[in-house]
Amino acid sequence: MELKRLPESDGCGSTKHDGKTGAGKSATGNTILGKNVFKVDSSPASVTGQCERQSGEVNGTMVHVVDTPGLFDTARSDEEVKEKIEECVNMSVPGPHAFLLVIRLGVRFTEEERNAVRWIQENFGEDASMYTILLFTCKDQLKGKQVTDSLKMCKELRRLSITLGGGYHSFNNDAKDDPTQVPELLEKIKEMVELNGGEHYTNEMYQKAQRKIREAEERRREEEKRRKEEEERKLKEEVKVEIEKEKEEEKREKVDKKRNLHIALAVTVVCVVVGVIIATAADTTVALALAPLLLVLGVASGITAICLKNGRCGAKTPVSVAV
Template sequence: MTEGILPPRSCVILMSKRLKSIPADSLSSRRIVLLGKTGVGKSAAGNTILGQKEFRSELNTISVTSECSDVQANVSGRSVSVVDTPGLFDTQMKQEEIMIEIVRSVYISSPGPHAFVVVFPVNMRFTEHEQKIPQLIEFMFGEEVVKYSIILFTHGDQLEGETIEELVEENEALRDLVGQCGGRYHVFNNRDQNNREQVNDLLQKIDTMIEENGGGHYSTQMFEDAQRFKREEKEKRQREEEERKQQEEKQRQEEFERVVKETEERVRAEIEKRQRQETESKRCTIL
């Protein structure tokens, strides 16, 4: 796993200075970042939230989003900004490139997103990649990201009479997934973009999450703190590894010196023994 996912230091400093001049959030504004694998319906979900086709969306497994894009619109009387991101584990891009581009979403949605909406289709095959997504998101954004995360299930039209609550309850893997993302989830039918109730319900759940977070949002400072902690942990592991290697080398050297000393003593004792034997032999010959 790549650990150096921060943008260049000069870029971070420049963006941080720019963010300080941005006024405080309007209570009616919401900033949302969409996360998920390629083909799960992220872009379509963004279009559904905005109520208009802004993001390119196609039904295939080849990513049509290679970089973050931000669109703002008036949704139910409030300003809503949505950032679409490249697909996690996209095979068309290097993993490091994907991660660098995704973390850029924090700065695009400055001074930081109110919600990370993690998108999964309701009919997904829960593979090893799906299991790793919450940990990967936490790796990129730090432990605090969980407080600002909500799962959005797409393809709600395929539930076939079953509620999303029933689906989550009866599927242990889904329950665990939801638990890793703070226990919050919602479902969309992206085929019915005129259904604004599903969008208003999502925004209400995001509002509730914001209240639970004391009215705040995930900030660029949280991101930079997480990156600094990651660097410090990496440096700590490197120091510990170096100390371990030095200790092992010291032990090997001490063992080598011990063996050499014992060998010298045995050789010396053997030589002295032979010298005594030769002396005794000569004395017997003289007699």
């Protein structure tokens, strides 16, 4: 019988009532096999750094236990954890009969534990839940209460225990002389295997789950690629519209400049011609005084026309001439 334990952390922590320090998943492996083969530490950090497989005969049944690193070991990246878990899968070929999801009793159901359940389902597929037993440790911290009392207080745990194929079981890893907790666990595993048609979780199921992950990742990348392409397309379209606006504005400026140039030239010609006529033909004082003004205005308009032609005057401001 092959068991794989997929917890989120090691250690039950200290209890202020009796000062004893329990242990988590590695101690659970020792309890199942009835011997100290996995390293146990009271530290809250993950003790198991590598996948480790140990075996032993338990009540006439050969049991193989694969200990995994903590799923949320802060010393490792998500990719490194995933690689280690894959090593554990290869250690249990052709596949484990049960996954044991180890969760501590007497503490809150944390966000990490929620993520652990999600992580298992995402990485091992929906089939994995049918081969999983929720294994509570530190049963002694209940102080005489039943596990069902804890489940009543935590809807998420209760819902989780119902959705898993093997339900739940509880351990007190300090009670080495308890003759019932390990046989009862093995019995639950056998019942779960029977419900699964006598089959164990296979490497093919794992590969199928990983295939789905790769396909989902590929879809995500494709979607990201399409999103970026759409953003680039919109950006190019905006730039194109902006360029068109600038061209249109430039075109209007040229038209305005040409119109203003024509106005300035026309004013120049009119003022000069009228001024010359008045200056040569008129004999009144007013006419003689008006002629120089018209000539000056004509010269000014001519200068304006030259500026417009050379681009030194504002093209957007029409030339206003008062005659």
